[in-house]
Amino acid sequence: MIEIICPKCKIPMPGNKCVNPKCGHATISSYTIYWCEECNVPIFEKECPSCGKEGEYIATDLRPVFPEERLLLSIIKENL
Ligand SMILES: [Zn+2]
Ligand SMILES: [Zn+2]
Numbered sequence: 001m002i003e004i005i006c007p008k009c010k011i012p013m014p015g016n017k018c019v020n021p022k023c024g025h026a027t028i029s030s031y032t033i034y035w036c037e038e039c040n041v042p043i044f045e046k047e048c049p050s051c052g053k054e055g056e057y058i059a060t061d062l063r064p065v066f067p068e069e070r071l072l073l074s075i076i077k078e079n080l
Contacts, residue, residue: 001032002044004065004073016070029069031061 005011006018008025018025034055035041036048043055065073 001030001046002073002076003030003032004028004070005030005062007062016065027065028062029065029073031063033058033061 003012004014004016004027006013006020006023006025007028008023009018009020013019013027016027018027031044034043034046034048035058036043036051036053036055038051038053039048041048041050042058043049046055047053048055
């Protein structure tokens with residue numbers, strides 16, 4: 001799962017800053033990676049998009065969001 005979250009509040013955020021006025025922390029991207037044993041591929045959703053099997057949790061990767069990436073994420077979210 002790819003989400004933009006506030007690292008302090010630990011909740012998904014729509015923009016580049018936390019919506020909580022008391023927080024206002026810059027958001028980061030959170031990549032949750034799973035592994036599908038059926039297809040032997042890493043997946044970003046809990047359910048494999050090709051076989052529908054539940055993937056095995058591997059890791060959550062937190063990192064700052066770059067402007068290009070934010071644009072990409074907003075495109076991905078629009079298409080979901
Ligand atoms: Zn926050
Ligand atoms: Zn699969």
